[in-house]
Amino acid sequence: MAEFEFTEDLDDLRAMVRKFCTEFSPEPVVRATMETGAGYDPELWRRLGTELGVLGLAVEEEFGGAGAGLVAQAVAVEEMGATLVCGPVLGTLALAIPLLSVAGDDVTRRAYLPDLVDGVRTATVAAPLSGGTFDAAAVTATAKAEGDGWKAGGDGWVVSGRLDFVPDGAGADLLLVAARTEHGVALFAVDAAADGVRREPLATLDLTRRQATVVLSGAPARLVAGEKQAPDALAHAARVGAVLLAAEQVGGGQAMLDRTVEHVTNRYQFGRPLGSFQAVKHRCADMLVAVEQARSAAYHGAWALQDGTDDPQLAASIAKAVASEAYSRVAAAAIQLHGGIGFTWEHPAHLYFKRATADSLTLGTVAQHVDLVAGIALDRG
Amino acid sequence: MSIDAEEVAALARDVVRSHPPREVPVPQLMGAWYDAGLTWLHFPIGLGGLDAPRTLQQAANRVLREAGGPEPRTVNPVGYGIIAGTVVRYAPRELAARWLRPLAAGEELWCQLFSEPGAGSDLAGLATRAVRDGDEWVVNGQKVWTSLAHLARWAVLIARTDPDVPKHKGLTYFVVDLRTPGVQIRPLRQLTGRAQFNEVFLDDVRIPDAHRLGDVGRGWQVSMSTLSDERLSLGDRVTARGTGPIGDALALWASRPQAHTPVARERLARLWLRAEAQRLTVERAKVGAAKGVFGPEAAIAKLVGSELSQHVYEFCVELLGPEGTLYESYDSDLGDDEGPTAYQRKFLRSRAATIEGGTSEILRNVLGERVLKLPPDTRTDKDVPWRDVPRS
Ligand SMILES: Cc1cc2nc3c(=O)[nH]c(=O)nc-3n(C[C@H](O)[C@H](O)[C@H](O)COP(=O)(O)OP(=O)(O)OC[C@H]3O[C@@H](n4cnc5c(N)ncnc54)[C@H](O)[C@@H]3O)c2cc1C
Numbered sequence: 001m002a003e004f005e006f007t008e009d010l011d012d013l014r015a016m017v018r019k020f021c022t023e024f025s026p027e028p029v030v031r032a033t034m035e036t037g038a039g040y041d042p043e044l045w046r047r048l049g050t051e052l053g054v055l056g057l058a059v060e061e062e063f064g065g066a067g068a069g070l071v072a073q074a075v076a077v078e079e080m081g082a083t084l085v086c087g088p089v090l091g092t093l094a095l096a097i098p099l100l101s102v103a104g105d106d107v108t109r110r111a112y113l114p115d116l117v118d119g120v121r122t123a124t125v126a127a128p129l130s131g132g133t134f135d136a137a138a139v140t141a142t143a144k145a146e147g148d149g150w151k152a153g154g155d156g157w158v159v160s161g162r163l164d165f166v167p168d169g170a171g172a173d174l175l176l177v178a179a180r181t182e183h184g185v186a187l188f189a190v191d192a193a194a195d196g197v198r199r200e201p202l203a204t205l206d207l208t209r210r211q212a213t214v215v216l217s218g219a220p221a222r223l224v225a226g227e228k229q230a231p232d233a234l235a236h237a238a239r240v241g242a243v244l245l246a247a248e249q250v251g252g253g254q255a256m257l258d259r260t261v262e263h264v265t266n267r268y269q270f271g272r273p274l275g276s277f278q279a280v281k282h283r284c285a286d287m288l289v290a291v292e293q294a295r296s297a298a299y300h301g302a303w304a305l306q307d308g309t310d311d312p313q314l315a316a317s318i319a320k321a322v323a324s325e326a327y328s329r330v331a332a333a334a335i336q337l338h339g340g341i342g343f344t345w346e347h348p349a350h351l352y353f354k355r356a357t358a359d360s361l362t363l364g365t366v367a368q369h370v371d372l373v374a375g376i377a378l379d380r381g
Numbered sequence: 382m383s384i385d386a387e388e389v390a391a392l393a394r395d396v397v398r399s400h401p402p403r404e405v406p407v408p409q410l411m412g413a414w415y416d417a418g419l420t421w422l423h424f425p426i427g428l429g430g431l432d433a434p435r436t437l438q439q440a441a442n443r444v445l446r447e448a449g450g451p452e453p454r455t456v457n458p459v460g461y462g463i464i465a466g467t468v469v470r471y472a473p474r475e476l477a478a479r480w481l482r483p484l485a486a487g488e489e490l491w492c493q494l495f496s497e498p499g500a501g502s503d504l505a506g507l508a509t510r511a512v513r514d515g516d517e518w519v520v521n522g523q524k525v526w527t528s529l530a531h532l533a534r535w536a537v538l539i540a541r542t543d544p545d546v547p548k549h550k551g552l553t554y555f556v557v558d559l560r561t562p563g564v565q566i567r568p569l570r571q572l573t574g575r576a577q578f579n580e581v582f583l584d585d586v587r588i589p590d591a592h593r594l595g596d597v598g599r600g601w602q603v604s605m606s607t608l609s610d611e612r613l614s615l616g617d618r619v620t621a622r623g624t625g626p627i628g629d630a631l632a633l634w635a636s637r638p639q640a641h642t643p644v645a646r647e648r649l650a651r652l653w654l655r656a657e658a659q660r661l662t663v664e665r666a667k668v669g670a671a672k673g674v675f676g677p678e679a680a681i682a683k684l685v686g687s688e689l690s691q692h693v694y695e696f697c698v699e700l701l702g703p704e705g706t707l708y709e710s711y712d713s714d715l716g717d718d719e720g721p722t723a724y725q726r727k728f729l730r731s732r733a734a735t736i737e738g739g740t741s742e743i744l745r746n747v748l749g750e751r752v753l754k755l756p757p758d759t760r761t762d763k764d765v766p767w768r769d770v771p772r773s
Binding site: 003264273275288292293296297300318321367370374378 | 623631634646647649650651653654655657658659661662664665667668669676677678681684685742744745746748749750752753754755756757758759
């Protein structure tokens with residue numbers, strides 16, 4: 001399907017996810033969930049996977065997915081972002097599933113993907129992706145082949161190391177860990193319940209999305225992708241993750257714009273609606289422009305990665321840079337234009353503002369993506 | 382029988398084969414282009430079109446461009462995009478045929494007599510009067526900022542035909558032959574030194590009633606259809622990554638390695654990203670337009686494009702450093718890309734981008750009120766007869 005060709009199927013998908021999210025993850029549910037220890041509701045996540053089937057839209061059918069492509073997945077993530085659905089969107093949906101789709105072989109794919117796609121298990125990725133790409137040099141975890149390489153009944157490897165800022169790390173069933181071997185960096189699967197795995201939940205700025213520090217001390221691990229394949233697979237996951245987060249940013253930004261327009265239309269000061277004042281109206285117009293530009297950039301990214309129509313890193317960085325800036329600005333403007341109520345705990349603006357902040361610092365900051373863009377668009381002359 | 386992109390391209394290739402763009406004078410080439418129905422594919426057959434879907438226009442324009450021909454709109458900058466659609470919609474067929482071919486060929490330039498000294502953003506407040514006299518109208522007033530009037534043969538004009546009703550209701554739309562007695566055109570020098578716009582004085586100018594487009598008192602609606610043409614024409618544009626103003630900046634960057642600093646590099650990359658997000662938004666709008674869905678993208682395109690071009694040329698001038706302080710001549714009539722100080726000229730010219738064709742402030746109002754449906758500003762002039770509205 002040509003770029004920006006939003007088919008009826010995609011529109012239907014959007015409507016379905018929106019309906020589900022507004023019905024089962026409205027603001028009170030989000031608030032209640034974010035106060036729980038786990039930070040998400042496994043049952044809601046399972047329903048998204050099993051009933052709606054929107055966690056593996058880009059995964060091939062033979063591994064339990066819908067084979068509908070990344071654009072469809074982006075549409076679903078956008079709608080989840082609009083209501084701030086609590087769940088391992090980042091760890092499982094945006095990173096682990098795309099990573100497993102390209103790393104390893106059909107055996108590992110069959111072993112892990114169907115359960116993740118169904119939402120009955122969750123996973124996350126522990127690797128240095130915070131610069132906007134996979135940074136192999138920053139990998140500190142180490143992996144050793146156990147005994148003479150492979151022990152009957154065991155997983156064959158042990159991994160050790162301290163892994164920081166692991167998204168959705170406390171609740172994940174499966175950890176996909178980048179670790180150093182004698183020959184380079186490889187990718188391992190670690191069962192989070194195994195001996196040698198210690199997890200410390202982190203107190204996060206965005207309560208709707210959790211992180212953990214994971215400490216592995218000789219944790220049993222299974223090799224998913226060797227030194228040849230792992231770095232590219234991780235770089236791919238970083239790009240898909242960036243594009244899906246960009247879609248989430250579009251959803252959140254649009255939600256904040258809609259809320260703000262509604263507010264300034266209904267609230268009167270000086271005998272007239274706030275939105276009739278140009279200082280207010282023009283800021284709303286700028287919010288609209290930002291959201292529309294972000295939408296173009298995010299979906300260009302999704303189409304480009306899906307169909308291979310652009311330099312993948314450039315497309316991902318365009319998406320993430322433009323959408324991060326847009327969401328942050330729009331969420332900040334939403335607080336401003338709501339006045340005092342916008343600064344309360346009671347109003348949802350802060351939930352979006354905090355998500356916007358966290359998103360903009362995850363999988364590469366704006367500055368890091370600007371730098372990546374410069375490297376491709378300017379330095380190569 | 383519907384035509385497809387392949388057949389359009391084949392027709393276009395026929396024209397450029399029989400009229401090689403690099404050999405044949407532009408009016409001859411573009412006249413043949415018109416006769417083949419390629420100027421505005423969605424126009425009726427015989428009036429420069431083929432009754433074909435507008436989305437096919439790109440296929441034709443691409444062939445012309447690749448053969449070295451001009452971008453059709455540049456042949457008649459105001460007439461091609463803004464005026465032709467209004468003429469085809471409102472003029473009787475024989476007049477439309479009389480006007481459109483020379484317009485398309487670039488033999489007769491057109492201009493737009495809308496703005497006045499007292500009415501710019503608030504166009505509907507204009508004061509030029511048209512009074513009926515038998516089969517004719519007699520026009521008196523003054524227009525200003527009229528691009529290309531000094532070169533044009535024809536103009537479209539909005540004039541007030543009824544001052545006793547609210548401002549939007551008393552306007553009528555006309556076509557004026559600029560050779561009519563009583564028309565006086567005086568070029569105005571712009572801050573670039575060039576004189577591309579004019580003031581136009583209308584003194585007992587007689588216009589045949591046949592040259593009225595649309596009903597008496599419906600001039601505002603007619604002029605609005607012009608605006609929707611502008612929106613639709615978005616889709617005709619070919620937009621490649623790294624072209625336009627940002628392309629100028631990239632070229633300058635590549636040619637000045639000694640000016641590269643990390644700060645400048647970041648600034649250019651951020652401009653590049655804004656240009657790219659904008660280009661993608663236009664691409665997305667085209668796909669929507671092909672399906673008949675029109676979003677806010679056209680207004681966004683004008684707003685972002687104009688402000689971005691200013692920021693890009695500000696960057697260019699800064700990259701030039703001391704050289705940026707030079708300006709070849711305020712008396713020359715060089716084209717945009719010519720001469721050693723073209724960047725400075727584009728920098729100066731870019732100040733107009735946020736004023737002409739709707740200022741940025743007005744566009745933000747449009748996005749706020751028409752797209753986001755925010756409540757309108759308090760209006761003191763809305764239901765008052767035009768005659769009683771306060772004016773400066
Ligand atoms: C290069 C160039 C070419 C042009 N060519 C043509 C042409 O061919 N034909 C033609 O008819 N006109 C033409 N124009 C005129 C152009 O359309 C007007 O200049 C424009 O609409 C603004 O009107 P104005 O100049 O009267 O400024 P004003 O309307 O007086 O505006 C002055 C300032 O006030 C702001 N302002 C006005 N109203 C509001 C409001 N309601 N809210 C907030 N801010 C407001 C404006 O944004 C602007 O910043 C051209 C202008 C330029 C610069």
